[in-house]
Each structure stands twice: as C-alpha cells, then as structure tokens.
Amino acid sequence: MKANLYPKIPLAQAVIEIFRQKEIQHIVISPGSRNAPLTMGFTNQEGFTCYSIADERCAAFFALGLAQQLQKPVAVVCTSGSAVLNYYPAVAEAFYSQIPLLIVSADRPKSKIDIGDGQTIRQENVFANHIVFSANLTENASEHNDSLIVSAIETAISQKGPAHINVPFEEPLYETLLEPTYVPKVTTSAIEEAEFTLATKFISEWQLAKKKLILVGELLPNAIEQKYIDSLAEDKSVLVLLEKTSNLHHSSFIDRIDTLISTFTEEEKLNFQPDILLTFGGMVVSKRIKSLLRNYQPKQHWHIDEFRAYDTFGCLSQHFKTNSTSFLSQLLAENNVVELKYQNDFQSIWQDRLVKHQKYMSEIPFSDFKVFDFLSRNLPENIQLQVSNSSPIRYLQLLPCNKTIEVFCNRGTSGIDGSTSTAIGAAVANKKPTVLITGDISFLYDSNALWNNYIPKNFKIILINNSGGGIFRILPGHQETETFNTFFETSHHLTAEHLAKMYDFEYTSVQNENELHSVWDSFISNQNTPSILEIFTPEKINDIVLLDYFRKL
C-alpha cells in the first residue's frame, strides 16, 4: 500500500493526475531535488510502477526498452541541469525508431535561468530537433499547462515518438499533502483516423510491373498478417528481402541480404534492378543493399509509413501515409499470381550462396563470425534477442535465425551508448527470456546499465570481446597503425569480470570453441541469476575471416 501523498505544488499534482488519467504507468526516476515534487507524488500514489535509476542516460534507454516492448509511452523524470541532457541519446533513438517516450524534466522558474543559479541550464525546447512535442510549462498550475501536458502525451502516442515536458518548480520542493488542491482539466482529443485508400492506379502499376522488390526494415514481431506474407511469396514477380530486425519469416523470402547480393555480377545487378521497390519498416542495416539500390535505382520507390519516408536510395517516388497492413490489404486484394522469373532467378542464386555459405562456415577458425554462427544455431527458441551495434547486428544479418526469436536493435541512431540499458528495459517488459548479444566497446560504454535493481534473473548477456571496436577493422580504411589501434579500434585488455562481480552477475568466460561448447548448456539454462558469458575472440583474424566470406560466396 502506498501512502497516497500529493506534492504540495499544484503543477506537480497536475502532471501526476494527468499521467494517471492517461494511463502512463511506468515512471523511471533519477535522483534530484528539483524533481522532488514529482518523485514524491509518483512514488506515493497507486497506479504507477516506479523505477529508480541514477544515471539518466541509462534511465532513458531503460525506459526506451520498456516502451519498445509495451508500445506505450513510458516516462522518465529527472532534475534540472545536465541531467536532462543525458536523456538526449535515448530521445534521438526514440525519435528515429518511432518509440513513444515522455521526458519530464524539472526546472527552475524562468526568472532563475541564466542569473547564476546552480544546476541551471536552458531547458525549454532543448530537444527541439528530435522531439514530437515540447511542452514548456509555466510555474503556476493552469488549464493552459494542463492542455500542454495532455498534448505531449497524446502526441507521443499518435506520432510514436518522444515528447518533452519541462516543469518549473520553486522551492520548497519536498512538502506533501493528504488531499490534492488542484484538479487538472484532462481532455481527450478525437483522433482523426483518415481512411487510407490506395488509388487503383498504383494497384495496376503493381500488377503490371515485372520486377518488384520488397525490402523490409525493422518491424515488431507479428506486424504483418500471414495471408499477406503468403500472397507476396506466391507472386513470382516479387522478391522479398528481409532484415534480421524485420521479424518476418517465410521460406521464399531472403533473410540474409548481403549473402545474396555481395557478389552479384554486372548482369545480375541489372536483372535485380526493380521496376518497383516497395519498402516498409524502420531503419535498414545493410549498407550493401543501400549502395546497390543507389547505383541501380528502381524505376519507382514506394515507401509505406504513417509518418515519415526517407529517400534512402535517391529515387523516392511515393510515400503512402498508412500502416503496412492497410496498404497490403488493398494492394493484394486481388490475387495476382504472375508466372515471371524475377523471384526464381534470385532464388537459384540464393540456393547456390547457401551451399557456399555452409562450406565456408565449416572451414573457418574460431573468430567473431564462428561465434555468431554458433549462437545462431544454438540460441534457445522463444526468446527475445537484443543486439548491439554495430558488428553484432551485422554478423547476425549473415546468419539464419530461428523464427520464434524476436530480434531488436537500436538502429534509430545506431548508437553504442544504450544497448544494454535498452535490453534490460525490454527484458523487464517482455515476458520472454531476454538475451543481449553485444561487443566489448558497447558493453563497457553502457556498463552503468548493470546498476539497476530490476534485472530479471534469467537475463543474459553474451559479450563478444575482440579487444576493441572490431567493426573498424572491417570498414575500408583499416591499416594496422598505432593511430588505428588507439583512435579507431580503441584497443584494450579490459574484461567484464569485475563488473560482473560488482553487479552480482554470474560470470563465465571462454577463449575457444571447445570451451564455448562445454559451458553453453549451463549458461543458457541458468534461471537463478543474471549472467554474462564473455567470449574472447582473436581480434587480428576476425576481419580476415569476414572479408574472405564475401570473396568466397
């Protein structure tokens, strides 16, 4: 039972009451005085699940992980000053990944900004470039402030993104009451759901086109109904390429883009060049497909998204502002089984690639790629897989993945700064066991993520430690110089062992394939303590093994 206390400050009462009525349940709070009125209220009233996380960057990514899974806004609450700015990486990620987040920053009243008060910065509109709504509240509770708070919540939901509510408070900050003194006006705007109608012109263009390529970026699991998946697979004029984060599966879809396209001949590139490229879902990881489609542009590029369409290939011709289900239901209303070669041509190339892939994987030495191959074959079914940037998600893109596994990665901004925190937030919200696969730099960068009292006991981290940012060895420009080692790879000899000890994680490390095989079962079956499996790989051969793969395909 909570004490049912209300902050004395009416504006704080308004924020809390509106959040309650709008069913904002999860509140991630970082410590501070200026936000005390909100902390006192949220933690002492029924209906809110509050989390205490000291580091605001981790707090915001943790909230992002919760919201990613719940698909509902989650709030973060912090004090004034630089605390607010530490939310920015997660704000940007939420903005580009279309995840609803409510950023609540306590502030001083306007008259106290830039006069030499402590812990004070210019907070109004501070996230202006990456926010769907900024509510700059004024000090006194008012209907105007109420409507700004409501709009922030409603916009975060309707626009699927981060909204900022900046709340100025004057001292005293810690006083509470047993009854509220202010009743906010909580309105609900009617959400206009404009009916989407796909013009027949597009349906006939689609049906007449001989080469249709569908490229699917990041999607939530089960986003597309099976009947549409089947119908696309049946149409031989359609080739579907899937990213690992698309969470889509069909035996006729190609789910390892780079494996297919990397060694295309000139003739194959020309044959591949589509009449219509249809894209949906979020960010695309594969750089190679972006480059191929920029050089061999489709005649038309259509993108489906309720809000935004990026001209990723320099030839965007149509943005359909709707969701993929409503679009596909109209596009595929008539069964259009076309006996054309497009899909089959690439299916036969694909089968050839798979044989070469198999052979290559059986020959390579212990390395990052070998480890990812092992993981892709041995991860348990029905888990949630969180993956860090950048080579972990790139390796997974080259490997099969059991269709019961849900895959997530912070590709909105591709940062390495919040993967662990996001994974922990997602693990709290998703009932499936969660495994994070991460690199050493990403893991060490976000190690404060482990400073968290809510980590589920079955949460697991697989840390691939290649002694630095292995991705930079793979990228063009790699030369084995001191500058490279120090400033790009950031080579190191650190391990997670002591962090694991400090944060009560069970810790196991392996140096080779035999050791990996021998510890795997006990690592994966442990349900009693969060655990880390640190896999050390030889930094100097990882890039050779990967780059050779693309030569041998």
Ligand SMILES: Cc1ncc(C[n+]2csc(CCOP(=O)(O)OP(=O)(O)O)c2C)c(N)n1
């Ligand atoms: C916040 C942030 N800073 C820098 C980068 C640039 N960056 C991309 S990948 C990477 C290194 C990642 O290394 P690690 O996590 O060890 O994975 P590996 O590439 O070795 O598999 C860096 C620094 C980034 N993406 N995000």
